[in-house]
Amino acid sequence: MRLLVRPEPYCDESLESYLLRLSQENGFESFRLFGGSVRDWLLQQDHEAAGAFPLDLFRVNVFHASRSSGLRIRALRLVEQLTDLAPSSLLQLALLHSGLHFGSGHKAVHRAGVDIPLCFIRTRSIPCCPACLNESAYVRQHWHYAPYHACHVHATELLYACPHCGSVLDYTRSESITHCLCGYDLRMAKPAPADRAVVQLAGLLCGERFESDNPLLANEQPTVRFGALLWYWLRHFHSQDDKPQDLRVAEAIGYFADWPANFHAELRQQVQSALLKQTRLLNHTAFSEVFGSVLGDCRQLPMRDIGTNFILRGLLDYLTSLVFDNPKRRVGNLADILLSAVETAAVLSTSVEQVYRLQQEGYLTPAYRLRRHDGLTAHEPIFHLRQVIEHRLAHGSRGQDAFHCYLPAW
Incomplete structure (x- = not known):
């Protein structure tokens, strides 16, 4: 051939x-x-x-x-x-399979040195930019990304449906890059101008650099940007009925402009709501009952070092302040809620195996006595938040470490 x-x-x-x-x-x-x-x-x-x-x-x-x-x-x-x-x-x-995961087990794909959440990949309804097709008749990879809704080059909205017949565009099934199945030339379409925030978000996904105090814009790693957008969607928009293909997160840029004050305010609101629903003593309450899945969602986006993962850094700063504001007393308080081994590993920037070692060597004390033949389970709430935060501070913040080994291997 x-x-x-x-x-x-x-x-x-x-x-x-x-x-x-x-x-x-x-x-x-x-x-x-x-x-x-x-x-x-x-x-x-x-x-x-x-x-x-x-x-x-x-x-x-x-x-x-x-x-x-x-x-x-x-x-x-x-x-x-x-x-x-x-x-x-x-x-x-x-788009290759990636060994990295975002948040709580969201799979990723890899392309040209960038890891992208799999749920952000459009597999149907691939839009296009008529102006880009006029310049060169080929499909840009970023048109496949769910948060990409406007052309960052021409500042116009992407075209999702044929202006002539209304059919949803998908070149992978129609096998035509420049024309709809009805014969309409998509290069003749005149899309509307896009909002500035939507265009800015599109540029963000394509690796444009921004001089800004906004941590989302300031970060120059596309993988981290995708991770932050996934976290924002999971926290503010995701529900059982949501589809990533319908994702519109241009508001994320404005949200992160006030970082971390707005995030800390949300966490305080979660605490107040949890206290109103409290049914047990705080020193017997799981971390997830107060803060939900926030720690699991932000522990790996997909990096774990808080020098890069600014969302995890913002959460750890809040938890550290929470411990300082709630000193040890006879009656348990918010600083005494219980973390699982997985959550403890995320706070300490280490592995679950290291948490097991720390418990066995006496550096971390379980909140209750374990049965003789029962070991720690990964998701059982067992370590007080206060103890874990104090252990982290005692060994330095290690702001640039993605992984820390507190104890050597056996």
Whole structure:
């Protein structure tokens, strides 16, 4: 098999867009025909990799494959030989599985050195910018990101539906980058100007630099920006009926402009609400009963060091002040609520295994006596907040550490 036309990919192009252009410029009527020809050629090169190359464009990206993702990568490396591209050129366009997680177990994908929450990836209804298509007819990868709602280059709203027939746009299923299925040329559309905050958020996702005291804008790591936006959505908008594809978080920029005062005010409100509903002594109350899942949501976004994770730093500053404002007394107070081993590890910037060691060596004392044959469980509330915060302070704040080993391995 030989491809006579071998276009160069754009650095910000999606993998689906490049493979679609590759098939169309070589005269294939549909991607399925192109995929069938590629699969036949792959059978001659590597029969295992051939089965991992899908015939549907919307399934071609690596993150769609789970157990066969390694074979999908092998197939793409072989396809590169048909395009005369440099090694790993297609993989640089692909969304790969990431070993990192955001918050409480939110999976991530990886592209070009950036980790992105999987729930932020649009898999249906891929919008476009008509002005960008006029300049170069290819799909930008950032159009696939759910918080991206305006073109940061032209300051216009993205086009989600055809102005002529009203059909929802999705080039991975229509297999057309510049036209709707009804024949309308999307480059002729005149989108409305976008709000400044929406444009600023779009630029934030694309790595633009900002001189600002706003910690979201000031942080230059795109991965951290995605993590902060995910945390904001989970805390302020997420519900059972919400869909990440409908995500609009331009208000996040204004929210973080008043950081951490507004966050601390929310935490104080949570404390007041918990006190009104209190049914047991505070020194027998779990941390999650007062503050919910806030610690789990912000402990890894996806970094754990508080030098980078400014949200976790803001929470630890509040908890430290809470302990100072509630000194030890005969009757338990807010500083005596109970943390689980997982929550303790997050506060101490260490692992759960280290928390077990600290308990066994007597550095952390359980709030109640354990049964002889029962050990600590990861999610059982057992350590007083006061004790954990004091242990952290006694060993220095370690503001730049992503992980700290308090005790050596056995």
